[in-house]
Amino acid sequence: MHELLLFASVSSHQHHELLQQLTGLTAMQPRHSLERRLIFKATRKPGLANTRGGASQGADIVRLNKMLNGQMFYTQVVGPVSEADFDGKSSSSESQDASMSGTDEVAGSSYDYDSQPWKLEFRDIPEAGIRSTITARLAASAALPKGDVVPSMNAWGYSFVTEYVVEGDVFIHNDIVIFLHRVLQYSVHPGQEPHEPRRQLPSFRELSPLERTGSYILQAAITVQDGGNQELMRTASQHLFGLREQLKSAVRLEHADRLSLDTRAK
Amino acid sequence: MTTPSPDQIKTLEQSRQRLIQLTHSLGSLITSLNQSDPLPSWPSLQTQASIISNNLQSISTHLSENHELLRSISALPAPEFPTKTHGNTLEQLLRTKLDPRVEDWVSRGRKADNAAAQNAASSSGSAGMFSTLPSATAGGLGAGVTGAGAGGLSEGDLAALWEWAPVEANAEARKRSWGGNFTLEERERGIESVVAELGLRRVLEDDEESEEEEEEDMDLDFGGKAEGAGDNAGAAAGEQVSPVVPMNDILRYMTTGILPAVR
Numbered sequence: 001m002h003e004l005l006l007f008a009s010v011s012s013h014q015h016h017e018l019l020q021q022l023t024g025l026t027a028m029q030p031r032h033s034l035e036r037r038l039i040f041k042a043t044r045k046p047g048l049a050n051t052r053g054g055a056s057q058g059a060d061i062v063r064l065n066k067m068l069n070g071q072m073f074y075t076q077v078v079g080p081v082s083e084a085d086f087d088g089k090s091s092s093s094e095s096q097d098a099s100m101s102g103t104d105e106v107a108g109s110s111y112d113y114d115s116q117p118w119k120l121e122f123r124d125i126p127e128a129g130i131r132s133t134i135t136a137r138l139a140a141s142a143a144l145p146k147g148d149v150v151p152s153m154n155a156w157g158y159s160f161v162t163e164y165v166v167e168g169d170v171f172i173h174n175d176i177v178i179f180l181h182r183v184l185q186y187s188v189h190p191g192q193e194p195h196e197p198r199r200q201l202p203s204f205r206e207l208s209p210l211e212r213t214g215s216y217i218l219q220a221a222i223t224v225q226d227g228g229n230q231e232l233m234r235t236a237s238q239h240l241f242g243l244r245e246q247l248k249s250a251v252r253l254e255h256a257d258r259l260s261l262d263t264r265a266k
Numbered sequence: 267m268t269t270p271s272p273d274q275i276k277t278l279e280q281s282r283q284r285l286i287q288l289t290h291s292l293g294s295l296i297t298s299l300n301q302s303d304p305l306p307s308w309p310s311l312q313t314q315a316s317i318i319s320n321n322l323q324s325i326s327t328h329l330s331e332n333h334e335l336l337r338s339i340s341a342l343p344a345p346e347f348p349t350k351t352h353g354n355t356l357e358q359l360l361r362t363k364l365d366p367r368v369e370d371w372v373s374r375g376r377k378a379d380n381a382a383a384q385n386a387a388s389s390s391g392s393a394g395m396f397s398t399l400p401s402a403t404a405g406g407l408g409a410g411v412t413g414a415g416a417g418g419l420s421e422g423d424l425a426a427l428w429e430w431a432p433v434e435a436n437a438e439a440r441k442r443s444w445g446g447n448f449t450l451e452e453r454e455r456g457i458e459s460v461v462a463e464l465g466l467r468r469v470l471e472d473d474e475e476s477e478e479e480e481e482e483d484m485d486l487d488f489g490g491k492a493e494g495a496g497d498n499a500g501a502a503a504g505e506q507v508s509p510v511v512p513m514n515d516i517l518r519y520m521t522t523g524i525l526p527a528v529r
Contacts (some may be wrong), residue, residue: 011511039523074522123521161521183516211516211528215509260514261521 002227012214030169040158042072055195086204184208
């Protein structure tokens with residue numbers, strides 16, 4: 001599965017207007033979306049295969065080795081949440097006490113970490129060169145079991161790095177998914193970086209945008225099931241360029257810096 | 267006495283042609299002023315004036331180019347000239363002095379020219395040739411020159427004015443902050459009275475007020491939306507802030523969790 005992407009930076013004062021413009025363009029109301037995103041990083045090579053197995057075994061073995069001994073990647077675990085999950089009380093000392101004493105977070109918050117659905121999203125580094133005017137990358141997703149994902153992820157050789165919340169609105173325009181979003185961070189006291197995903201969520205008001213001025217990112221994406229089909233890829237690119245033309249007077253959609261979407265773990 | 271060469275005749279003929287053109291255009295201007303009611307529109311007057319001025323210019327160049335010849339040439343009646351029937355024309359042609367009216371025009375023109383020193387030479391050159399011209403057309407030319415010269419300011423004064431004006435206008439403009447259809451003084455006096463005073467027919471919006479209104483509207487919009495997003499959105503609302511963190515850094519954070527500042 002391949003993703004073709006264009007991005008644009010949207011300043012906060014333009015956000016409201018752009019929402020209306022997109023509503024008009026796509027003839028649909030924005031679908032508000034809130035996601036918890038956990039970032040995991042591969043800590044060890046996924047597998048150890050004997051690379052000197054002999055040349056006679058052919059191309060399959062070469063490919064297998066490449067997969068197993070290939071580069072390590074960052075990967076994301078995404079869980080949809082709703083604003084109701086962000087309960088004001090959970091950050092108060094009272095509810096911290098409650099959770100420490102093991103009386104369960106249900107007392108203070110409606111958010112139930114154990115029934116949080118998760119999805120694993122893998123994104124390759126964008127392809128180099130060929131389509132320099134558009135960001136194209138290999139993408140794959142898979143559903144994960146509900147609840148605590150950390151043990152499973154650890155077992156696969158991934159360790160938790162950080163988490164944030166993505167707030168935004170989704171529009172669908174023909175085959176293009178338009179996502180106008182921004183990153184919200186949890187307020188973290190210095191030196192108290194959590195080493196695992198939060199089991200409870202703080203009040204929504206305590207989240208602060210990563211970009212202090214509150215700007216948004218507009219992402220236009222087309223997913224192509226068969227990335228090897230050049231015809232499909234070309235059509236998809238043209239659709240994105242068409243959207244870029246339509247939005248030209250409002251925002252400037254462009255491809256992202258390839259290295260900023262580099263998911264390889266060094 | 268020598269008979270004039272074909273070249274000299276040609277020159278004289280050209281002078282005549284141009285003067286005819288000039289009298290024609292002057293005549294048509296006079297007729298249009300006399301006859302049309304209401305007066306001809308500004309554009310048509312302008313067009314006629316520029317035609318006349320072109321005529322004058324071409325005559326002036328022509329005369330100064332052939333200065334020598336026209337100065338030295340003099341008219342004498344041939345024996346076969348029909349003196350009895352065209353005595354009037356003959357008298358005009360044989361005049362050595364200018365018609366008193368024309369004399370007046372020329373002296374007025376000279377006076378105006380003296381003020382503009384640079385123009386004096388060419389003007390007196392052309393004025394000096396009037397002796398060889400039929401008085402009626404010379405009068406027309408003289409009047410044109412006088413009209414042009416009576417502008418008031420000399421070239422030097424004009425140049426000085428142009429040098430002074432842009433600097434001064436700029437300095438004056440910098441003293442004020444611009445935007446809006448009314449000055450602060452006018453606003454203090456009350457816009458209605460100013461409008462009545464100036465006789466403004468169209469109601470000009472007072473920009474300052476409408477801007478304030480717009481800002482309030484924006485605040486309301488953001489206020490409504492900010493309910494969910496919390497204070498952070500409210501803080502940024504209303505101001506036109508461009509993002510400080512580059513998009514690529516945000517994308518990098520989203521991909522790998524590396525904070526923009528840390529890099």
